[in-house]
Amino acid sequence: MSTETSDTRVPGAGRAAEPPSGRQAWATTWLLLAFMLVNFADKAVLGLAGPEIMKEFGLSRGEFGTAQAAFFSLFSLSAVGVSFLTRKVRTSVLLLAMALLWSVAQLPMLWAAAGFGTLIATRVLLGFAEGPAAPVAAHHVFGWFEQRERTLPTAVLMVGAAAGVAVAAPALGAVISHFGWRWAFGAAGLAGLLWAALWAVKGKEGPLAPPVGSRARTEDAVCPEVPLRSVLLSPTFVTAALGSFAAYWVMSAKLTWLPDYLHTALGWDLRQAGAAVGGGAVANGVVLLAHGLLARRAALRGTGGRLPAGAGAGLLLLASAAAVALFATSGILWIKIPMMFGPMALALVMITVAQTSVARITPPSQRGVALGALVAVFALGGIVSPLVLGGIVDSASTATAGYRNGWLVTAALLLITGLLAALFMRPEKDANRLGVPESQATGVPVSH
Template identity: 30%
Template sequence: MALPISAGVVAPASPLSRVSRVFPWVVFTLTFGLLLSDYMSRQVLSAVFPFLKEEWGLTDTQLGSLTSIVALTVGILAVPLSLVGDRWGRVRAIVVMAVVWSLATLGCALAAGYGHLLASRLLIGVGEAAYGSVGLAVVLAVFSAKRRASLTGAFMAAGSFGSVLGVALGGVLATHFGWRWAFAVMGIFGLVLAGLYWAMINERKLTAHKIDDGVESGPSLAAGEQRARLATLFSTPAVVFAYLGGGLQLFITGSLFAWLPSYFNRAYDMAPDRAAKVAALYILIIGAGMVVCGMITDRVGQTRPVGKWTVAIVFGALTLAFLGAGFAMQPGGPQKLLLAVGCFFAAGTTGPTGAMVARLTHESIRATAFGTLTFFNNVLGLAAGSLVTGILADRFGLETAMRYVPLVAVVAVVLLIAGRQTYPSSIRRLEPATVADAPNGDPA
């Protein structure tokens, strides 16, 4: 029986209300930490490229394949494994994935040659395949939809920050202890975080803290449906353009992640450990840009939701302008400055495209929707960027190859423009009532 509260007397906060304010940030912190581990395990390879090239005599195409095999595996398996996460339980899926990629990273430390290392890298991709999509679905479920682009940008920025740690720490470890220790440390770190996640987060707590504030909550389910149909993942032109435009823009990011250490090593004649540290700074700038661009997107989208597409288009155009000019210049201070600005915007579309995919798909299959986005991000973006750049580097040299990379932003911008044009009609197709209710007549 509920007890009445006298006028002027404030009821003390219940333990649940206190936990409600803290638990979402616990979820974000640990899920963010595992994505750090994910990319530390993935990108530490870039720091040891010079060591592998010298010890095993690998070509740039082979080095690029060691990077792209992870992203390609992630892309191929993202959707089916994200679907498993939606059905089997997101927390259990996250812990199992983290254990798999961590053990596979330890396997890299034991590799006896290119074939063994390639197989271990493939297993890393199996473990990481659905982590970004399932992890992001977990995070967005316990926060207001008003923060969607900011949280998406901040969460996915863990990829850049993890790459920074992987490249910088990997370069130091490889120089002082040998390249095998670089992989071993990353694997141990992932196993520790997986144990913490299992101890502190479970499905019951996630359900108790789930937020449904009715703001851009996604399309409604048909009467009698408990889960949206998988066909709705591609039910509107706008969501397809978000997949394609966001994925192609990350072609540039994938190339930068994989090849910046080698670029500074060759173009500036830096030692491998110093080149790794300098490249890590630029990758850190990419991560900072993802966070800031996501915040800008949410601010613009509060009054004009279609503006989220506009800012994504602007971010892509700025990437083309600054990276294109930077890689066309001779090595030196001005080039470094232009590359820094271009890196800031290179992955700025991540927040906007993630927010659009969330808006255009239902929460019940959101991990699968983000898995679909992950497929395009990896197959068109991260996998293609590292491999194609490696092939071009073998033929024309790495400095020349990097000059071609920013041109992919042209196609990405065209696709995002198409997405902006089709967004209003896509929203009307999903929920006709939202158009009349939206401010300034824009779809919500």
């Protein structure tokens, strides 16, 4: 799709020689938005089809939580492992391979004889294929934008994640109602294959992408690496990972258990629950996009440093904690339901801020690995959340009481990690301490 030629200019110098093309940069961003849309539609399938699957296979909520957790069994390992490949293989190639693999992983569930064992196996394969999706997509899009402009395209990728749920919830709910739950998996797989065909034609590297293979040594000479341990143990990385873990916990909990909660505790049917989940996902996207636009406006006006990134993201986690607690304890629908449409979504901003913050404290040649490590940590929330909440609900006297306790545990997690991020997540301070100037974090322009 693209080849590299070396460029030994000092980062930040001669930038006008080959600036990123705004049209190409945003065309790539929109393609990756669709990539994340399909990615999270894949994740949403199991939660949306959950009541039908539990009924057909005779599963308890704890057993169903095990099926959801199976998705994340190799998720973190593949996120790290494939991220190391970003120094050897172009991200455009990696993204295509992932899309093909996860699409193929969905299709076996169309087979009428495919049972619970097949479901577990395909979820493990799907998780392996999708684990590196977020860090590799972010690493790819950062090759098209300068450091100060990265918040908005990163937010767009997250909007794709939210839109994936928004589109999947009503659409796959309708597929399940008319064609059965197996065709929900088939529809998600076919959507992934369509995206892969488009990316094979349109996908390419950005002009600020770090070189790969033998040409990576050129960049190493111009942008020296720092000890990876220093990056991973920095206060910014640790608190960004913990805050993102809590945000991903919320996302996974909503994907897995919110349809069942609305059905069991509130008595809604599958179509109503799907519409509510989809509406909440649209609100998630609005929150993320609004944050990205505000951050871009502040950066262009030179006012982005008034409130440290960690402090702002930490405060939003605290607000999300309050919203989850209110959602759990209120018995009044007109108070409870609005919490899904925005306030609970404030936690997701942490995932956007965490990625741009980690990119800021990491040289470009190591950026893919650092982003992979970030995802590997916070994706553990996807493993723990379904198991913990499923166990809490099964062990309670009633499902309603169990869900209340589970949501309160979630609120406590958001509270603790929000305080840590507000106090210790300082990307500019850690970047200066590690010796990573902003020009180095942006990358070396290369020709394609």
